[in-house]
Amino acid sequence: MDRTEILRCLHTAQSCHAHNSKRRIVRFQQSGDYERFLHEWSKLYANTASPQAVRHIPLIKAFSLPISNAQPSLKLPGSIWTEDDSQVTVHATVYKPAARDKGIPWGVQEIKAPLAWSLTTGHRIKVGVIDTGIDFGHPDLKHSITRGINLLNRAALPHDDNGHGTHIAGTIAAANQLQGMIGVAPRSTIYPVKAFDQNGSAFVSDIILGIDWCVRNRVDVINMSFGMKTRSKSLLNAVTNAYNAGIIIVASSGNDGKRKSIDYPARYPQTIAVGATNRLRRIAPFSNRGLYIDIYAPGDKIFSSWLRGKYNEMSGTSMATSHVSGAIALLLAHKPGLSPGDIKSILKRSMMPLRGTKTPRLIGELDVLRMLQAVDR
Structure with missing residues (x-):
């Protein structure tokens, strides 16, 4: 997963509004992809007022982020998979x-x-x-x-x-x-x-x-x-x-x-x-x-x-x-x-x-x- 894809994901998530989006969990099977995503997320969200838009889940090397209902599918490499961040x-x-x-x-x-x-x-x-x-x-x-x-x-x-x-x-x-x-x-x-x-x-x-x-x-x-x-x-x-x-x-x-x-x-x-x-x-x-x-x-x-x-x-x-x-x-x-x-x-x-x-x-x-x-x- 290159830097352009990571930034696109993060910027899209940051601009999503709660009423027209749903949350997805994005999980990384390769540590290199996870580390790159983590690095870019840390830089982007270091000074943001709303870090909750993208949530880091270190226990499973994953992130939860909002996805627009207008674009429900993420185009990600095969080593990265997603699932709904369902409500409990x-x-x-x-x-x-x-x-x-x-x-x-x-x-x-x-x-x-x-x-x-x-x-x-x-x-x-x-x-x-x-x-x-x-x-x-x-x-x-x-x-x-x-x-x-x-x-x-x-x-x-x-x-x-x-x-x-x-x-x-x-x-x-x-x-x-x-x-x-x-x-x-x-x-x-x-x-x-x-x-x-x-x-x-x-x-x-x-x-x-x-x-x-x-x-x-x-x-x-x-x-x-x-x-x-x-x-x-x-x-x-x-x-x-x-x-x-x-x-x-x-x-x-x-x-x-x-x-x-x-x-x-x-x-x-x-x-x-x-x-x-x-x-x-x-x-x-x-x-x-x-x-x-x-x-x-x-x-x-x-x-x-x-x-x-x-x-x-x-x-x-x-x-x-x-x-x-x-x-x-x-x-x-x-x-x-x-x-x-x-x-x-x-x-x-x-x-x-x-x-x-x-x-x-x-x-x-x-x-x-x-x-x-x-x-x-």
Whole structure:
């Protein structure tokens, strides 16, 4: 790829308007092409006021850039390929604001997390939450969070303007038992990664940048309570890189009630795919299900932290995923050094059979006590 082609791509991207363009991920298979593109991009965007038009994705040697709808195809060498930079959405439904419900939410009780706290509380385990950000002022979270990153505005903290990320963080690591709520792993640390906007929407490139940040900051677990219907090679590559770095990735399966299909990235084998159950220990009607699911966890009418120090009740496979991420934090603090493959195996052989299922040995709900017993055997 010569300099003229690179400059044409970059100038076209810079002049594109949001309303008449769509984003594409351009990925380089040859390091020489990538280095040349990176060099020209760095020179062009060094002093620009809007660097977000073209996003550098170093984890997979790629860039995301807008392409005009009038010219949807890029003429690039065969060693460079492109795919849509698709939009991804969070996996939850807001039910209603909830009054302060002191103590331990039903989902945390259901998975038997409190019975494990004499052995492990998740101390020093880093959980990256790629989501809408976090309410830094929430009294139940102030001892459980670190600075994190805001990928939508690098100059700002990852403040939550939606609520979903704060809800997820509360289930994982809330630590205010006397006056508020307590999460699954109350001494783990949340690393908030804001990749989603106030509508709970993000581009695949935002997710990959979030994974990249988590890899570079050596988190132990990544919580991905979101999904999309289409497969992305770029996202798979990023997930694989994190998996190979020893990071456990927990992903929600989706809320379409499908019996034989789940959303990406949960469908990738490198992730732990989570479905949702209700108080009756049955699969929640909204949850996707089937052979792609690795484990189920409470996800129906889950009480957790919300914006402005408040609380909310939400349902979704998002909520189930946060229970599993917290449980893995407990496991890693108790038994450091377990690989992603080890942890998936331990979860699957220690799960509690669900009610109302025809294949109880293949389908089960998270049980923290059984999980810790399985790793100690």
